[in-house]
Amino acid sequence: MSALLEVSALRKSYGDRLVLDDVDLRVDRHDVVCLIGSSGSGKSTLLRCLNLLEEIDDGTIAFDGREISDPRVDPREVRGRIGMVFQSYNLFPHLSVLDNCTLAPRRVHGLGRRAAEDRARDLLDRFGLAEHVDQHPDRLSGGQQQRVALVRALCTRPELLLLDEITAALDPELVGDVLTAVRELAEQGTTMVLATHEMAFARDVATSVCFLHQGRILEQAPPAQLFTAPREERTRRFLRRVLPDVPTPPPSRSL
């Protein structure tokens, strides 16, 4: 079976600053790919490119066998099949939680009001938000808002979910709620690409982890391998900084 998402030789720069350089990435259905790396390594930009929020400078992005980086492709059609959640929630403050979640299903996917609301209530219920359905987002805590944002993205039944450091703006005690929700999605086989600073989470949930450094995917491996026996010195240095308990592999294991 062909990959759901296939990125090859992707390049993106803002003016003189090269943000993504020769990035290759393959995501199969039911994969959970975690992008790790320090801030400014290009994780967010990569996600934005995948959702066609940025025009790329070179390379190709294929989604479900079709090159979506072609200028003739209608980006809205692609985004109808890809969901995205942002670091700062980006909920619409003038709409209730329910209306946030039914906006795209009704206006973009042509679902009836009843059907859209049933679907939204169902998902909100599953993520423990049933009692907040009629409230406005600003009344909720950060963790609740981010779960609403997740539900909003899921309500369109995307084939691929892009999560951009969705716990980075949350208090530590609220991170757990959101990660539990994502973990549940992963267990149900949702295909996801997520940028994250939560290493423990990446270790548990990812099928594959990519370490980005200066706009390149320096190393990609299953978490068991990448976290215990990273191949690259830079990866090791990064992991030592974020996970002080990472074992230093014996020199013979390194390339």
Added chain:
Amino acid sequence: MSSPAPTPAASPAATWAPSRRELERRSVRRRLRRRSVLVATAATVLVVVVLGVGLVTSPGWPTVQATFFSLEDARASFPTILDGFWLNVRLFLLAQPLILVLALALALARQARAAWLTPVRVLAVLYTDFFRGVPTILLVLMFAFGMPALGLQGVPNSLFFWALVALVVSYSAYVAEVFRAGIESVHPSQLASADALGLSRAQAMRFVVVPQAVRRVVPPLLNDFISLTKDTALVSSVALFDALFSARDYASYSFNFTPYVVVSLFFVVLTVPLARLTDHLQRRARRREQAGGR
């Protein structure tokens, strides 16, 4: 699109050349862009032609053309209207800075929290409430005819001066509210962090709040100033020889209304560049303060 200019050898950009796929994509983008320019041009031409044809084929067009669009009358009335328009321009140029200063002062007076400034705050509220409520044309009539009659010492008694005062009084009440809205739209956390840095309230206003507020209200401010340029024509009601008065003068002895169209064009020519200038300033501010298009 040419390939990037050569950069120092260490830069990765120097070694990169766009792939064949990317070049293909660029040519597709170019083609799409060309097509959209073509569509835009065709649509515009079509709309203009349809509107034009609709206008000149309407039954009363010949009469309208003779009374409103007579080239001869336009030419004949042009010099006096130009003279009159200079008065409108002078009114506008004098009134605008005065309005800005007075309005900002009023807005700040309404924001004052110190106990001893309470009378100032109350006066500011009364001022804006009252002068926003009175039609500008009445203010012009009352100031221009009433104030000279007071025989005040030390102030000019000309109609021009008091018409100017009327415009400033009326517009400063409006613009003060625009400033106030801008000041109140600055998030309270900005004041909190100014407080936390030890700034006094006046300093916080001066260095933190007002600069942000002013930038935010530039579009509505410009809107008010365009309105002001037009309302300078109200001084024709007190027999000041501005553009409108000159036009009316001409129209009433020639029975031709073309001068009114000429006056309108004068005002349009004055206001359109103002609008473009503000657009430009806004874009520049946005580019400088917000990360690219996020």
